[in-house]
Structure formats: structure tokens, C-alpha cells
Amino acid sequence: MTIRTFKSGDSREQSNLLPPRIEDYVGLDNPVRAIDVFVGALDFAKLGFKHADRGVGVGQPPYDPSDLLKLYLYGYVNQIRSSRRLEREAGRNLELIWLLKNLTPGYRTIATFRKENWAALKAANRSFVLLMRELGLVGGTLVAVDGALFHGNASKASIFTQGKLTKQIAALDKEIEAYGKALEANDAQEAKQRSDGPADGSKGDGGDVGEKVKELMARRERAQADLNILETSDKGQLSKTDPDARLLSKGDQTIAGYNVQSVVDDKHMLIVASDVVNRNDTGHLHEMAKAAKEVLDVETLQAAADTAYYNSEDLKACEDDGIVAYVPLHEGNGKLEKEGRFSRKDFSYDASADAYRCPAGELLRPTEGRWKNASGRVEIRYLGRKAACAACPLRAQCLAPKASYRSIARWEHEDVLERHRTRMESDEAAKLMRRRSAIVEHPFGTLKCRAGYRHFLVRGFDKVRGEWSLMALCYNFTRVLNILGFDRFVAYLEKLRIAREDLLAVTLRAIQLALQPLRPKIPLWLAVRPFRTASVP
Helix, strand or coil: CCCCCCCCCCCCCCCCCCCCCHHHHCCCCCHHHHHHHHHHCCCHHHHCCCCCCCCECCCCCCCCHHHHHHHHHHHHHCCCCCHHHHHHHHHHCHHHHHHCCCCCCCHHHHHHHHHHCHHHHHHHHHHHHHHHHHCCCCCCCEEEEEEEEEECCCCHHHEEEHHHHHHHHHHHHHHHHHHHHHHHHHHHHHHHHCCCCCCCCCCHHHHHHHHHHHHHHHHHHHHHHHHHHHHCCCCCEEECCCCCCEEEEECCEEEEEEEEEEEEECCCCEEEEEEEECCCCCCCHHHHHHHHHHHHCCCCEEEECCHHHCCHHHHHHHHHCCEEEECCCCCCCHHHHHCCCCCHHHCEEECCCCEEECCCCCEEEECCCCEECCCCCEEEEEECCHHHHHCCCCHHHHCCCCCCCCEEEEECCHHHHHHHHHHHCCHHHHHHHHHHHHHHHHHHHHHHHHCCCCECCCCCHHHHHHHHHHHHHHHHHHHHHHHHCHHHHHHHHHHHHHHHHHHHHHHHHHHHHHHHHHCCCCCHHHHECCCCCCCCC
């Protein structure tokens, strides 16, 4: 009978355990090579990365920003975001050893790169979207817009509202009062007993109470100062940890963080525009759809969103900019319907007569002049006749008990909403809305569930937007690589890199010719500060 053996590894004493060349550490079709080629095709000076122009001077050379971007792209593609983990992986991960050519930057350098280059990271993300457009991977006809909540680098307890601070101050006042009474009782007891300890609260049992009262008073002063800040500013919340994080709610979920707005093209579910905000979805439809329309470079664009994006001003702005919006109707008369009374949708507008016709057949005529409502929207008021409303058999279903006539406010651009209402009642809109969630939820589902990206590691709008750009870029990068395949993707990137290098060579030659008459005493290259270079294997 043959005894079964286990699989055995190679001896650690064996020489050349790894290939003698770093180039042999990864296969020819390893995705890490696509990262290398993509970064090599970028114009770092144009994108705005720090140290991209090398600079002149003395001192220790900086790391090439292209190497640090490669490190971050590899990390975010492979669910490694921590600067300390990236530092460790750079020294032991064969793919990173190949990608960085044996460079091992420290975690502070890695973290500083992400912190300082937030604007350049946004530009790099946008450049990849333009690349997707050149590759024909975006349809440019239909996009879906949605927002998702991501936790910030802050806790819910670190964010205050006026109501929360008011309750906190009231609770502190009660606690201070209770301790004050305890302190008075303690002083009275000490005076009665004529104890040796002083009765001023500096020692003995009363001393502890006195210190506690001082602590509570200090906390109250801080809470009152925070409340004063909120009362004198237009901010509804005050965050003590991350100044831009807010308490946000969606459904039954409440987080301390940000709302990531994403616009996804329907052809391959690629993110074509995105932003990070700290408010709800309302009011972001036009700005996001317009950003997508500009980057896609199209004349018209269909944009689908859920009911949270319904906003009359946004719908008009979309129509003015050639964006056909599909957003579920939000009539806003739910209260009347619950009371069993006629809502706005029960009244039909007669454009030829410029009047509304009520369910009983009577006309509501416009009044002279226009009014601004609480939100600043200019409206025209249409009123029913008192006599007709008083004698109407449907009065109980139409008017409040004390009302003598029915009135309807019509926005000055109500025709925009009527066209939108007609569009949403079509079969095409029903089919499109069924597709909407499948389009826009794909990136969020991939990033949150597969990659585990549910929170940001940095603080503040600028840095958070930079980190989101890394997430979006890596999502698009991975998806494009899967769609095109390694060979096609890398071949196209190589063409871009060669074209950029040819342009750079022509530019350098022109500079050299221009400087030739000056005849410098030392070659120009001696004054150029080099980047850190990899060691030779």
C-alpha cells in the first residue's frame, strides 16, 4: 500500500527561488501591466500632480508621482486602501515589486500623496472617462442618476444640530443644579459639624463635587458656543471631527458622512460623472446630468432618476440644456387625498382659456399679478367663484370647512412640468424606469459589496472627493479591462503613450534649439532634480 504524501514546497536554502529578473515576477497578461501602461500614458504635469515637473534644487529626490499613483490604483483595485498596508505590500507583494520596480515608499509619503493631490486625482478620473468615450464604451444616449450614502471619518456623536445642543444644554443645567444643591448641603453639614476640613469645597467630599461642577460648567460653555455658531450661520449641523460630514438619512438608515452622486451610462454601466455632497438628492439632477452631457459631448441626453430628484427648477434647467429627464411624478397633495378631498391632479388646465376646470365643471380664473411662494418660486393664482363654490354639490370633497372658494397656484413655467407629466405617463417611460435601478445600482453595488468600500478614510470635501475619484477610476478601470480584454486595452494605451512621448520629444527638441544660442556653462540636465529610481536587480 502506497503512503499518501502532502504537497511540498521548495527549500528556503535553494538559490534563485524567485526569477532572476523583476520583469519575470508577473505574467505577460497580468492586469498589473495594464495599470503600468495606463499610468505611463498620462500627462502628470497637465493633470496637476505635485512634483510632476521634477523641479530644480538639492536634497533627497522625491518619489515619481506616477509610481505613487500606480501604487494607489493597484491598492484600490485590490481592496487595499490603508497607507500602512500599502507600505507593507510594496515590500512583499511581487506584483507591486514589479510595478514599482522595487521602490518601497513609507506610509507617510503614501498618505500625503493622496491628501495633496485630490484635484489631480479628480482630473485623472475624468481623463479615463474621456478615454472610455474614445474607445466607444459609452452609449451617450441614456444615463441614470442616483446617490448613495458613504460613512465619513466621523461618528454620529461628533455632529451636532441646534435641537441636539439645546437638549444637551438643558440636561447640563439640570445636572449642574443637582450638583450645586449637593455642594450646598455638604457645606452646610460641614459647618454644622465644625469639621477640621475647610467648607469651601476645595477638600473633602465637597471638593469632588466642586470639581465636577467646574467640569460641567466648562462643557456647558462649549455647548453654548457651538449653539451660537449654528444660530449665526446657515449651517444646519456642526461637525467637530470632519467639518464637511453631515448626518444623512435615506430610508431607515442614518449615517455621519457624505452622499455620493453618480451618473452611469447604460451601455456598459460605466460611471461618466460623479460628485460628493453632504445634502440629500433633491436639487442635484441638473448639475449631474449636465456634467455627464458635457463629458460625453452630445447634443441631447436622456437622464433617469428616482423620485428623490423631483424638482421643478431642475426639470426646467434640464429641458433648457437639452436633457430629457425621467423622474417619477411628485404631486405633493397626499394630505388632501388622505382627507378625501380633491387634489391638484383632479383639476385640468385649459390652455386656450388660461383657466383650470374643477371636477364639477366650473372654471378657476387667474388673478392679476404674480407671487413668490416660500421657496421663492414665482406663481400665478387661479381662484374659483365664491357663489359657484358655495352652491357646489361637491363642496365637501373640495374645500376645507372654513374656505369659501378653491384656489390653485400655478408655477410660471408649469408647462415644463406638464410636458414632463405627459412623458412619464408613456410606455417608454415605464420601460426606462424599470431599467434605471439596474443601470445605476451596478457601480454602487460593486463598490460597496464586492470591494467593501462603504466609508471614506480622509476628511473634508476636497480629500473625500479625491478618494472617491480613486474609487470611481478603479471601478471603471476594472470594468473596461473586463469588457475589452487585456490585449486590446493595453494595445490602445500603448498607442497613447507613444503618441505622448513623441509629442514630448518634439517639445524638448524645440526647447533645446531655443536654448542653444545661450550656451549655458553647465548642461541643463545637471540642475534638474531627479526622481527616486528603482534599484537594479
